Amino acid sequence: MELNQAPVAEAGMLIRRPVAEVFEAIVDPAITxxxxxxxxxxxxxxxxPVQWEWRMYGVSTKVEVSEIVPNEKIAMRWSDPPTTVVWTFTRMPGNTTFLEAR
Known part of the structure; x- marks a missing residue:
């Protein structure tokens, strides 16, 4: 990482649900x-833009989605200073989904 480059974090997990259900769980606040x-x-x-709140901690953040590709990708910015987060949804064998955020 270069000295002036922002830190990058990546996380991923295999979820034993079909990709459409995993995608919906992220976009629908009734599930999320x-x-x-x-x-x-x-x-x-x-x-x-939407506002997400974690009321038990007294914090919230504004979320702005720049791109949605249903069942494949969500690109958004949140927090202050703004941080870009890209979620990718990969269909896997056995009706499972690999969800990655970076």
């Missing part, structure tokens, strides 16, 4: 609030 944040101002959609 069951395992990640506690409240959202709306569904993730390209060009539509």
């Amino acid at each position: 609030t069951k395992f990640w944040f506690t409240h959202s101002s709306g569904r993730l959609d390209e060009g539509k």
Whole structure:
């Protein structure tokens, strides 16, 4: 990593659910609030900012989606200073999905 380059983090996991269900779990706050944040101002959609809240910690962040490719990719910016996060959804054998965030 160069001296002035921002740090990069990557995470991935195999989820034993079909890719369409995993994708929907990330874009639909009715599902996402069951395992990640506690409240959202709306569904993730390209060009539509939403607010995510973790009420138990008293924190929130604005999320702006720049690109959605259904069942394949979500590119977004959040936090302050803005951080770009790209989620990729890869269909795997046995009706499973590899979800990667970087």
